[in-house]
Amino acid sequence: MRKVYAMVEQPEDRKAEAVAASKRIEEQHVHLRDMIAEIGRTLENSFESDEQVCCQLATLLVKLESHFLDEEEEGFFEQIEQKAPRLSSETEQLKEEHQRLLIQVSKLIATAESCERTVSWWENLKTDFHEFSKALMHHESMENQLLQRAYNEDIGTRD
Numbered sequence: 001m002r003k004v005y006a007m008v009e010q011p012e013d014r015k016a017e018a019v020a021a022s023k024r025i026e027e028q029h030v031h032l033r034d035m036i037a038e039i040g041r042t043l044e045n046s047f048e049s050d051e052q053v054c055c056q057l058a059t060l061l062v063k064l065e066s067h068f069l070d071e072e073e074e075g076f077f078e079q080i081e082q083k084a085p086r087l088s089s090e091t092e093q094l095k096e097e098h099q100r101l102l103i104q105v106s107k108l109i110a111t112a113e114s115c116e117r118t119v120s121w122w123e124n125l126k127t128d129f130h131e132f133s134k135a136l137m138h139h140e141s142m143e144n145q146l147l148q149r150a151y152n153e154d155i156g157t158r159d
Contacts, residue, residue, distance in 0.1 A: 021074065022147060028067045035056070036133045036137075039060065039129065040133065042056060044126075050122075057109045072095055077091040084149065087146055087150055097139055104135065
């Protein structure tokens, strides 16, 4: 007769999964920041780099879609909500913001692919990209703060 042992998830297992998910997301954030910096450098050149910017923005869109999917479906937000259910409305707001950020990149791509090719068109593209990059960095900062709050706030009673 064989004995069957049930695998019970231990708190240490959850903690290890949470740490792994957080590290993976942070690595993705670093990669996205590097991509943003590279696109910014390209935009600082003359608008003769328009084809390069189009390719870079298209790559950014694909990476962002993958990154947001990872956050939403591979446990990043789930770990926050499990650890601190009181933060679930804030995680929902961040998830909703993902779609708005993707739309911004899509609009940047449409602008970059337009036929204008004037100095003012290039300046507008640079300005719009700068606004997008600020929004994305703010979004990442909010995610990091939420994670910190979930794991570092003590809401227990005083003894």
